[in-house]
Amino acid sequence: MTEAVLSIGSNQGDRLGHLSSVVESLGERCVSVSSVYVTPPWGGVEQPDFLNAIIIASDPAWGPWDWLRFGQECERRADRVREVRWGPRTLDVDVIACTANGQGVVSAHPDLVLPHPRAHLRAFVLVPWAEVQPTAELHGRTISDVLADLEDRNDVRRFNRDLGR
Ligand SMILES: Nc1ncnc2c1ncn2[C@@H]1O[C@H](COP(=O)(O)OP(=O)(O)OP(=O)(O)O)[C@@H](O)[C@H]1O
Numbered sequence: 001m002t003e004a005v006l007s008i009g010s011n012q013g014d015r016l017g018h019l020s021s022v023v024e025s026l027g028e029r030c031v032s033v034s035s036v037y038v039t040p041p042w043g044g045v046e047q048p049d050f051l052n053a054i055i056i057a058s059d060p061a062w063g064p065w066d067w068l069r070f071g072q073e074c075e076r077r078a079d080r081v082r083e084v085r086w087g088p089r090t091l092d093v094d095v096i097a098c099t100a101n102g103q104g105v106v107s108a109h110p111d112l113v114l115p116h117p118r119a120h121l122r123a124f125v126l127v128p129w130a131e132v133q134p135t136a137e138l139h140g141r142t143i144s145d146v147l148a149d150l151e152d153r154n155d156v157r158r159f160n161r162d163l164g165r
């Protein structure tokens, strides 16, 4: 049994629709969903604001690579094009962390680094994650503590609609 923390983001096209498509595809695997947040682009590329959210998902038979493949399949269905690193996209699904039978999974494989190597730098991940799992830990610190170090944490604002779960 694995539980995954999935970060979903969109800043192109029907942003809310793209995020909703992930929740729909997960179906019964979806355990909880954060509010939707409007977030300024992270990473230095000038582009429109994103909508971001965090999903907690679980499946008795899936391992960490299944969550990665699931996210990439959702991106493909949203016609995501990989052009600019950290640039605009219809849908981004990142696996932020994964637990297998209650134990945190650590992976250094370049195609699946766990926990996600940049999660601790991203208010657009930590603010929604803290909403749904305030006691979660990243590299031995609570995510609330990690978030307190980020200067841009107050730039992340609640959006006026949610993903309906
Ligand atoms: N935890 C992870 N979640 C998702 N992709 C990962 C993870 N670890 C490594 N990768 C790999 O990262 C590669 C690039 O992914 P992607 O194009 O989504 O990056 P990005 O969203 O532009 O940037 P970032 O990785 O900083 O979020 C993919 O080939 C994927 O296999």
Ligand SMILES: Nc1nc2c(c(=O)[nH]1)N=C(CO)CN2
Pocket (backbone or CB within 6 Å): 008, 009, 010, 039, 040, 041, 042, 043, 050, 052, 086, 087, 092, 124
């Ligand atoms: N606000 C925000 N910025 C980003 C995002 C994202 O989802 N939200 N995704 C990126 C690529 O992983 C790069 N920058």
